[in-house]
Amino acid sequence: MPSSSSLILQPLVLPSTTPRIAFSRLVFLPRSLSPRLRAVSLSTIAMAEPERTKLPHVLTVAGSDSGGGAGIQADIKACGAMGVYCSSVITAVTAQNTVGVQGVHPVPEAFIEEQLNSVLSDMEVDVVKTGMLPSPGVIKVLCDSLKRFPVKALVVDPVMVSTSGDTLSAPSTLSGYRDDLFGMADIVTPNLKEASALLGGMQLQTVSDMSLAAKSIHKFGPKNVLVKGGDLSGSSDAVDVFFDGETCYELHGSRVQTRNTHGTGCTLASCIAAELSKGSPMLEAVKAAKAFVENALHYSKSIELGSGPQGPFDHLFRLKSPPYNVAPGLKFQPDDLFLYAVTDSGMNSKWGRSMTDAVEAVIKGGATIVQLREKQMETREFIETATACMEICRLHKIPLLINDRVDVALVCNADGVHVGQSDMQARTVRALLGPGKIIGVSCKTISQAEQAWMDGADYIGYGGVFPTSTKKDNTTIGLEGLKEVCLASKLPVVAIGGIGIGNANLVLGTGVKNLKGVAVVSALFDRESVEGETKELRSVLERMLSSVSEGTVVL
Secondary structure, three states: OOOOEEEEEEEEOOOOOOOOOOEEEEEEEEOOOOHHHHHHHHHHHHHOOOOOOOOOEEEEEEEEEOOOOOHHHHHHHHHHHOOOEEEEEEEEEEEEOOOOEEEEEEOOHHHHHHHHHHHHOOOOOOEEEEEEOOOHHHHHHHHHHHHHOOOOEEEEEEEOEOOOOOEOOOOOHHHHHHHHHHHHOOEEOOEHHHHHHHOOOOOOOOHHHHHHHHHHHHOOOOOOEEEEEOOOOOOOEEEEEEEOOOOEEEEEEEOOOOOOOEOHHHHHHHHHHHHHHOOOOHHHHHHHHHHHHHHHHHHHOOOOOOOOOOOEOOOOHHHOOOOOOOOOOOOOOHHHHOEEEEOOHHHHHHOOOOHHHHHHHHHHHOOOEEEEOOOOOOHHHHHHHHHHHHHHHHHHOOOEEEEOOHHHHHHHOOOEEEEOOOOOOHHHHHHHHOOOOEEEEEEOOHHHHHHHHHOOOOEEEEEOOOOOOOOOOOOOOHHHHHHHHHHHOOOOEEEEOOOOOOOHHHHHOOOOOOEEEEEEOHHHHOOOOHHHHHHHHHHHHHHHHHHHHHOOOOO
16 A cells, blocks of 8 residues: 555545435545545545436337327326426327328337337336337237336326327227236226227217226226226216226316317326326326326417317426426325314414414424414415415425415415315316315315315315314214214315314224324414424324224223
């Protein structure tokens, strides 16, 4: 070892504020360096070794659309808009525009296989999404490749006819889908024409027909089926039917009146694939994809591009349409509902504290989500207060919702809104806020909970469980009523109404799986120490949750 240098086995740990992996390296540094310069050198080496980040990755296997509205082009834009990486294998090159398809040039099967091998063997694909597969031979090549390189999920959009009515794949591909590819698929997403073709010409004219078709297609082997009803005549809503092998779900959305519908099917399937690559459950992925398409159509309905009957829509509408040109919020997790703090300005005034002081205290005490409920402030003051509270919540990575006021939520870029039965419908709120925001709905009946789910809400608040002083003439439904709705609800539930340290254990003690937490007002904010009361309640809830999971509940 030269005397002018020293060999140092130095653990390199990046600052605590930086995502990192601690590691050790052999580093040669001249002995002549001062301690300060040696530290700087080691720091530089550490910073040059960033942690490896795995991007969610979707591979789309589909045709190229020269007009850019559908096919590979739509898939890449949709995945990018959903925040995931998208690679591509091109199965055919088409000449098309807003008028229709003028030509199709299939890519040789051997070269499709070469593309698949290139991507799948190297790039850690999470989900494969298929579009235009022009021949049975292409389907076989794909199936063989997926057997050699398995992925987490396969989304099959059985593209046979373009939006303009032009044929994109040979009739013989039907047997390839049914006999080979569907058995490997996690979900298939036919539209009405495609579902009819797959089922030998079955007529689909009602939602009941769509449900029957979904169940019939499921027999071909896919784990889930989504029959898209965008072309269903006589329906005021855009209704899709999702079947998971046990239950049929009707997914309702707003029907947007626009000519710019080219590529909706490709986009929907790609968004499903994108959400699956991020780890979302299947039904939640489908709902998120449907919400994205609905919002994209809404914001693109006045676009003028091309002279034909069906134009493209703007997948990147979030970049330029409020409220999307702002920083993204926190993604909703059902466990966020565990300790749901609802502020009260009257109680804060009583104890001489500001709204921001109350929010900071309740977060320090252990609240997992905060709702600003404000009935006294003028709008401008409320916006200023909500914006300040957002900064506090962002710092602690706690979601902040606004009660009722969609306008305030838009201005301050809150994480979402909670509405009641007399407020704006959740479906309308979703159209205004977009697919990335959290929407909660107060419910008192099973039918209201069902409607909230159909309208695209993320959770429901159910109560009042116990008598409460914060709302006059509030009907008390009790623990049995709470349990009944929880068992029927397809959404996560947070219990509301009269809940505090003395009875929170009774609520969680019901043991219902989708009851995720309690919403609390007076027990936190009508107290001298918000932080102290929150800590105590959090402790009670955690002990109760632990005893429920161990099966040793003591009430």
